[in-house]
Amino acid sequence: MHSETGAPLEVLLVEDNPGDARLAAEALAATSIGTFALTHVERLSEALDLLQQRSFDAVLLDLSLPDSGGLDTVKRVLEQAPDMPVVVLTMLSDEMLGVQAVNAGAQDYLQKGSCVQELLARSVRYAVERQRLLRELQRARQQEQLARSASEIAAVERLSHDARTSVTAQLYSATPLREAQPDLFAELVAQYGQILDQRLEQRAYKIDINTSDPLREIAYQLGFLRAGPRDVVDVHTQAIRQRVRNASVIRTQAYVEEGRLLVLELMGYLVSYYRNYALGGAH
Numbered sequence: 525m526h527s528e529t530g531a532p533l534e535v536l537l538v539e540d541n542p543g544d545a546r547l548a549a550e551a552l553a554a555t556s557i558g559t560f561a562l563t564h565v566e567r568l569s570e571a572l573d574l575l576q577q578r579s580f581d582a583v584l585l586d587l588s589l590p591d592s593g594g595l596d597t598v599k600r601v602l603e604q605a606p607d608m609p610v611v612v613l614t615m616l617s618d619e620m621l622g623v624q625a626v627n628a629g630a631q632d633y634l635q636k637g638s639c640v641q642e643l644l645a646r647s648v649r650y651a652v653e654r655q656r657l658l659r660e661l662q663r664a665r666q667q668e669q670l671a672r673s674a675s676e677i678a679a680v681e682r683l684s685h686d687a688r689t690s691v692t693a694q695l696y697s698a699t700p701l702r703e704a705q706p707d708l709f710a711e712l713v714a715q716y717g718q719i720l721d722q723r724l725e726q727r728a729y730k731i732d733i734n735t736s737d738p739l740r741e742i743a744y745q746l747g748f749l750r751a752g753p754r755d756v757v758d759v760h761t762q763a764i765r766q767r768v769r770n771a772s773v774i775r776t777q778a779y780v781e782e783g784r785l786l787v788l789e790l791m792g793y794l795v796s797y798y799r800n801y802a803l804g805g806a807h
Contacts (some may be wrong), residue, residue: 533581534557535648538601539613540566540589544636546615548584548644555645566697568600577606581657582609582648582736583632587621594621595628602629609655611647631655701746701755702762708749709759715742716790717763724775724783738798739786743793748799756794 535552539545552560560733563580564573568589575583583605587597601610606732610630631651634644687718702709719735719742726733746755764783768776 529665531759532561533648533652533669534561534579534692535563535584536571536580537562537564537584538566538568539564539569539584539586544586544613551644552648552668552690557645560645560648566590568597572604575601575608580605580608581652582611583630584613584644584648585612585621586613587625595624598625598628598630607655607659609651611651615620640748643700651714656684692767700758701749701751705749709755709762711744712759713762713804716759716786717766720763720767721785723786727778727782736789737794739790740793741774743797746794747797751794751802753791753794 537548539548545566547566549562552562565573566589568591569584571583574580582765584600585597585601587594589597594602598610598612601608610625612622612625612630612633614625614633614635619635619754622635625633632647632656634647690697699786701712715738719739722733722735726735742759746759748757760783764779771779
């Protein structure tokens with residue numbers, strides 16, 4: 525892409541009408557608000573092929589092409605290039621279609637009969653600028669979400685160093701489980717991670733998955749090993765770190781949010797185990 529100051533904006537014009545294509549080219553060539561490098565194709569299929577091969581700063585898109593028409597034309601371009609600023613060109617009688625195209629993801633629409641030189645050039649340049657600002661805003665939000673997720677993971681890790689969270693921490697687990705029995709610890713992390721994945725699947729697809737019983741089983745294994753709250757946090761933190769290592773920002777946030785509930789549930793099951801068995805003399 526060539527959207528830097530002073531460099532020409534690379535524009536892909538998708539227009540099958542030779543007269544309209546010539547007028548658009550003349551409008552972009554004659555403008556005083558910047559320079560444009562225009563690539564012209566007449567069919568949507570050609571445009572999609574080009575978008576797959578190289579990048580552009582913007583697309584000028586006719587909504588009545590030999591191989592595509594209407595809103596489907598916009599949707600197919602955005603499927604191929606989701607971040608591409610698109611300005612659609614409509615006939616004077618199709619203003620509603622232009623509005624619908626903007627709602628479908630286009631940055632702007634112009635009616636062909638009103639495409640004076642400055643209007644067309646400004647519309648393209650503003651579309652590029654709006655898309656750039658949207659990308660910057662999205663990156664900022666992603667960084668904020670990642671920072672928040674990292675902060676929450678770090679906060680949970682700090683809990684593992686607090687031996688006063690429960691009387692069981694004073695009675696049991698003098699040596700962390702991850703050090704005393706690393707293989708068993710890794711197995712518990714894998715089991716917990718699978719439950720975490722199931723919780724995300726349950727949330728995303730609104731399906732019913734029994735995760736309480738296997739989580740309770742993990743708590744019982746921890747209890748049998750005289751584990752304490754520190755070990756619960758260690759299992760949770762290790763599983764979370766494994767899952768967010770290559771995850772998207774959205775999925776990372778989902779893991780952190782779901783894990784926040786899951787670790788509390790596991791801690792509750794472990795406390796119940798000690799009350800019912802170890803502290804009650806049945807263990």
